[in-house]
Amino acid sequence: xxxxxxxxxxxxxxxxxxxxHFEVCTVDVPDPGPGEVLVRNHYMSVDPYMRGRMxxxxxxxxxxxxxxxxxxxxxxxxxxxxxxxxxxxxxxQSGFGWREAxxxxxxxxxxxxxxxxPLSAYLGVLGMPxxxxxxxxxxxxSLKDGETVxxxxxxxxxxxxxxxxxxxKGCRVLGSAGSDDKVAHLVDDxxxxxxxxxxxxxxxxxxxxGAPDGxxxxxxxxxxxxxxxxxxxxxxxxxxxxxxxxxVYNDTQPRPGPSNLAMAIGLGLRLQGFVVSHYNDxxxxxxxxxxxxxxxxxxxxxxxxLDGIEQAPAAFAGLFTGRNVGKMLVRLK
Amino acid sequence: xxxxxxxxxxxxxxxxxxxxHFEVCTVDVPDPGPGEVLVRNHYMSVDPYMRGRMxxxxxxxxxxxxxxxxxxxxxxxxxxxxxxxxxxxxxxQSGFGWREAxxxxxxxxxxxxxxxxPLSAYLGVLGMPxxxxxxxxxxxxSLKDGETVxxxxxxxxxxxxxxxxxxxKGCRVLGSAGSDDKVAHLVDDxxxxxxxxxxxxxxxxxxxxGAPDGxxxxxxxxxxxxxxxxxxxxxxxxxxxxxxxxxVYNDTQPRPGPSNLAMAIGLGLRLQGFVVSHYNDxxxxxxxxxxxxxxxxxxxxxxxxLDGIEQAPAAFAGLFTGRNVGKMLVRLK
Numbered sequence: 042x043x044x045x046x047x048x049x050x051x052x053x054x055x056x057x058x059x060x061x062h063f064e065v066c067t068v069d070v071p072d073p074g075p076g077e078v079l080v081r082n083h084y085m086s087v088d089p090y091m092r093g094r095m096x097x098x099x100x101x102x103x104x105x106x107x108x109x110x111x112x113x114x115x116x117x118x119x120x121x122x123x124x125x126x127x128x129x130x131x132x133x134q135s136g137f138g139w140r141e142a143x144x145x146x147x148x149x150x151x152x153x154x155x156x157x158x159p160l161s162a163y164l165g166v167l168g169m170p171x172x173x174x175x176x177x178x179x180x181x182x183s184l185k186d187g188e189t190v191x192x193x194x195x196x197x198x199x200x201x202x203x204x205x206x207x208x209x210k211g212c213r214v215l216g217s218a219g220s221d222d223k224v225a226h227l228v229d230d231x232x233x234x235x236x237x238x239x240x241x242x243x244x245x246x247x248x249x250x251g252a253p254d255g256x257x258x259x260x261x262x263x264x265x266x267x268x269x270x271x272x273x274x275x276x277x278x279x280x281x282x283x284x285x286x287x288x289v290y291n292d293t294q295p296r297p298g299p300s301n302l303a304m305a306i307g308l309g310l311r312l313q314g315f316v317v318s319h320y321n322d323x324x325x326x327x328x329x330x331x332x333x334x335x336x337x338x339x340x341x342x343x344x345x346x347l348d349g350i351e352q353a354p355a356a357f358a359g360l361f362t363g364r365n366v367g368k369m370l371v372r373l374k
Numbered sequence: 375x376x377x378x379x380x381x382x383x384x385x386x387x388x389x390x391x392x393x394x395h396f397e398v399c400t401v402d403v404p405d406p407g408p409g410e411v412l413v414r415n416h417y418m419s420v421d422p423y424m425r426g427r428m429x430x431x432x433x434x435x436x437x438x439x440x441x442x443x444x445x446x447x448x449x450x451x452x453x454x455x456x457x458x459x460x461x462x463x464x465x466x467q468s469g470f471g472w473r474e475a476x477x478x479x480x481x482x483x484x485x486x487x488x489x490x491x492p493l494s495a496y497l498g499v500l501g502m503p504x505x506x507x508x509x510x511x512x513x514x515x516s517l518k519d520g521e522t523v524x525x526x527x528x529x530x531x532x533x534x535x536x537x538x539x540x541x542x543k544g545c546r547v548l549g550s551a552g553s554d555d556k557v558a559h560l561v562d563d564x565x566x567x568x569x570x571x572x573x574x575x576x577x578x579x580x581x582x583x584g585a586p587d588g589x590x591x592x593x594x595x596x597x598x599x600x601x602x603x604x605x606x607x608x609x610x611x612x613x614x615x616x617x618x619x620x621x622v623y624n625d626t627q628p629r630p631g632p633s634n635l636a637m638a639i640g641l642g643l644r645l646q647g648f649v650v651s652h653y654n655d656x657x658x659x660x661x662x663x664x665x666x667x668x669x670x671x672x673x674x675x676x677x678x679x680l681d682g683i684e685q686a687p688a689a690f691a692g693l694f695t696g697r698n699v700g701k702m703l704v705r706l707k
Contacts, residue, residue, distance in 0.1 A: 093640075101610075101640035264636060277434075278652075286636040297630025303597060303619040305647030307426075307434035312645040314638030319611075 043079075045070050046350050047110045047140035053095055057291050057361060062095075063111075063354040070142050073123045080133055080150070081142045082117035082373045085350070086164040087357040088198075090316075092290040101316055113138035114169060116153060116160045117373075127152065134163050139353055141373050157332065165368030166342040167331060169317055170198035173284060174260075175327040176320035178203055181282035181313040182258045184210060189252045191215040191271055193239075194262035194287060196223035196343075197360075198368035201231055202331070203260045205340050208232050212258075215251040217244070217267065219363035226366065231341060239263075244270035255279070263288045269299040275310050283314040291361060343367025376412075378403050379683050380443045380473035386428055390624050390694060395428075396444075396687040403475050406456050413466055413483070414475045415450035415706045418683070419497040420690040421531075423649075425623040434649055446471035447502060449486060449493045450706075460485065467496050472686055474706050491668065498701030499675035500664060502650055503531035506617060507593075508660040509653035511536055514615035514646040515591045517543060522585045524548040524604055526572075527595030527620060529556035529676075530693075531701035534564055535664070536593045538673050541565050545591075548584040550577070550600065552696035559699065564674060572596075577603035588612070596621045602632040608643050616647040624694055676700025 044067055051064040073079045091113060094105045105111055115138055119131040126147045127133065133150040137143045153163045165171060177199070178184040190207040194200040195216025204227065207214045216227045216236040227236040235251030237244075248256065248270055255276035261268055264286025271281065289296050305312065334340040345365040347356045353371045360369055377400055384397040406412045424446060427438045438444055448471055452464040459480045460466065466483040470476045486496045498504060510532070511517040523540040527533040528549025537560065540547045549560045549569040560569040568584030570577075581589065581603055588609035594601055597619025604614065622629050638645065667673040678698040680689045686704045693702055 268635075269631075283636070283638050285639065289636065295633035298602075298633050298635045299631040300628035302601075302631045302635075302645075303616070303622060305616050305645065306618065307649055308647060309649070309652045310647045312635075312638065314636075314641060314643045316640055316642070319642045 042069050042071050043142070044068070045141040048350060048353050049110050050095065050105045050107050053097060053107060054092075054291070056293050058092065058095065058354070058358050060354050065351050070144060073121050073144050076124055077144050077146055078119045078124050078127050078131075078150070079121035079142060079144055080117045080135065080137075081120045082115045082135075082140065084116050084161045084164055084346075085139055085353065085371045085373055086114035086168075087353060087360060087369050087371065088113065088170065089285055089287050089290060089360050091357065092361075101318075111139040112136055114164050115140075115373075116163050117142070132160060134168070139350070141350055158335065161344055161346070161368070161370055162335075162342065164370060165198050165344060166202055166335065166340065167328065170368060171202050171331055172324065172327045173317040174199045174202035174206060175331060176317060176323050177260055177282040177284045177315060178206055178258070180320045180323060181284070181315040182260060182280040184212070184258055187211045188257035189213045189215075189254065189276075190258040190260065191217075191248060191252065191256050192260040192262070193217045193267040193271075194285070195227055195233065195236065196366050197262060198365075199284065200260070200262050201227075201343060201367055202340065204233050205231055206331075206334075207258075208234075209334060209339055213252065215248065215256075217247070217263070223363075223366060226343075239267065245273055248274045258282070260284060261286070265289055265296060269301060272299050272301045272304050272310070275304070275308055278309045279311075281310065281312045283312055287361065344370055346370045346372050348372045375402050375404050376475070377401070378474040381683060381686050382443050383428065383438045383440050386430060386440060387425075387624070389626050391425065391428065391687070391691050393687050398684050403477060406454050406477050409457055410477050410479055411452045411457050411460050411464075411483070412454035412475060412477055413450045413468065413470075414453045415448040415468075415473065417449050417494045417497055418472055418686065418704045418706055419447040419501075420686060420693060420702050420704065421446065421503065422618055422620050422623060422693050424690065425694070434651075444472040445469055447497050448473075448706075449496050450475070465493060467501070472683070474683055491665065494677055494679070494701070494703055495668075495675065497703060498531050498677060499535055499668065499673065500661065503701060504535050504664055505657065505660045506650040507532045507535035507539060508664060509650060509656050510593055510615040510617045510648060511539055511591070513653045513656060514617070514648040515593060515613040517545070517591055520544045521590035522546045522548075522587065522609075523591040523593065524550075524581060524585065524589050525593040525595070526550045526600040526604075527618070528560055528566065528569065529699050530595060531675075531698075532617065533593070533595050534560075534676060534700055535673065537566050538564055539664075539667075540591075541567075542667060542672055546585065548581065548589075550580070550596070556696075556699060559676075572600065578606055581607045591615070593617060594619070598622055598629060602634060605632050605634045605637050605643070608637070608641055611642045612644075614643065614645045616645055620694065677703055679703045679705050681705050
């Protein structure tokens with residue numbers, strides 16, 4: 042038996058999440074039973090979708106429970122094993138989330154190869170956020186080579202990969218982000234054709250500047266004013282992938298939707314909502330393509346890493362204030 | 375040369391259109407020139423989309439011009455001809471709209487067979503509104519047999535056919551309309567499984583009552599509160615055909631959109647805007663299927679007919695107050 046820390050939901054946030062909504066607890070983790078392994082997490086992930094799970098409502102994933110440990114993606118190492126399948130030293134991805142260590146059966150874990158990519162990549166560019174970018178473009182938005190694409194939240198884990206994939210496909214790519222440093226990074230380092238700081242306002246003016254002939258695809262991570270501006274600048278038969286709406290996740294009141302949705306009628310626009318699990322049948326294509334692009338140097342990925350599980354609440358809150366460039370992670374070891 | 379009447383746009387309506395925005399003019403129509411015919415219209419169509427053309431703005435069809443005759447669908451008879459292709463007595467469909475008679479070349483006209491269906495049907499169930507219902511269901515909404523479908527504005531030309539087609543495909547069909555008489559008509563005469571009067575409010579409650587397990591398809595003719603209620607009651611992977619938004623066509627200020635659009639993300643909903651011309655390649659299928667269903671007695675259609683071209687402005691305004699059951703037409707002869 043060993044002692045480790047985990048993070049529990051102390052209270053459901055109303056508005057922005059803060060330290061007061063989380064509790065760091067020290068718990069005894071038993072030795073693994075027959076067929077079980079003990080996993081020591083190296084990294085855990087915080088992701089915007091987790092905000093939705095903090096509301097007590099029906100959704101595509103069940104809500105977090107007050108007093109219970111928060112679930113979420115993590116990668117770690119088997120440090121004690123009663124399983125031949127996963128000997129000590131194996132590396133695994135899991136969904137047990139916000140804890141330093143845990144007991145599980147091999148069937149609940151996904152082995153990963155740290156020789157193929159750094160361990161942390163399995164939570165980002167080669168994990169859920171990366172696959173979200175991939176299926177959002179190719180499945181939800183039916184991206185075609187050479188189109189004009191706008192990605193909001195483009196400096197985040199999903200947006201930064203979506204933009205780079207669209208560039209690989211010969212598209213003209215616009216991105217929005219929340220600081221001038223991020224904007225410069227998108228253009229100078231990630232190859233975006235045009236980027237702008239949404240905090241300066243006039244989103245539609247920026248889109249007109251970056252794409253005078255309009256947009257074929259909008260990859261929406263933000264919702265709200267971003268969605269309204271993009272709707273006003275779509276070309277005929279354009280597609281909008283509704284991936285996230287981080288602008289509204291902390292709203293305490295319903296916010297009116299885009300007043301110009303009826304533009305979709307005359308232009309024949311398609312708005313396709315999705316979460317990554319709707320397109321699980323694209324997993325093999327995703328892994329093959331994105332790992333290939335990483336090896337070929339065509340895709341870069343950023344990580345913002347905070348150290349220590351006690352930093353997880355701050356890392357999570359930082360998603361909504363723009364503290365991260367690329368994937369936001371917490372290093373646990 | 376003969377004298378006929380036509381209707382011109384006198385002023386662009388702000389809010390609801392009224393008589394003051396139209397002008398009935400008497401004009402001399404010359405005899406047909408070489409290769410031309412003179413067409414005497416029997417029926418002209420007023421359709422909700424025409425409201426959009428009264429704004430001076432870029433859209434999928436050019437705006438009407440103040441002082442010019444209004445365009446639109448009509449059916450009539452050739453009463454003088456210099457064309458062997460269309461002798462006197464031929465019947466034709468045209469887009470020259472709000473006039474009793476006009477000169478045209480055969481290439482601008484579409485011959486119709488009054489033996490196959492009453493002349494007026496070519497402006498409704500076998501015309502643009504009918505095809506809108508057909509492609510909206512099968513193309514925009516990808517209707518599958520046996521699904522649960524909600525049609526708003528279900529007593530109108532488009533909605534009443536959309537509902538009946540869905541019934542033919544074994545679907546459970548809900549409809550909304552603006553009077554108790556229309557609601558009874560939908561259920562008693564057109565075979566809807568459930569219908570409600572939207573003027574009584576609580577749209578979501580009505581949808582829950584009529585479709586306890588949720589909606590697979592929403593055929594949206596209304597927008598606004600109807601769209602918001604439907605979004606809150608869609609099943610996973612549901613499709614919404616954005617066909618019209620008659621609730622907002624006369625708005626003088628942009629109206630906020632649905633506050634619950636982000637529900638599309640987790641549920642994987644698709645919202646597909648369309649106008650009938652986007653799916654012109656479905657024309658042959660539409661004519662074959664719908665004319666067959668009419669002959670087989672599987673599809674009924676209603677017409678609300680006003681007499682005399684001077685009634686056209688009132689007929690048009692009546693679309694927005696719910697004066698029509700089925701297709702709103704003006705009889706010109």
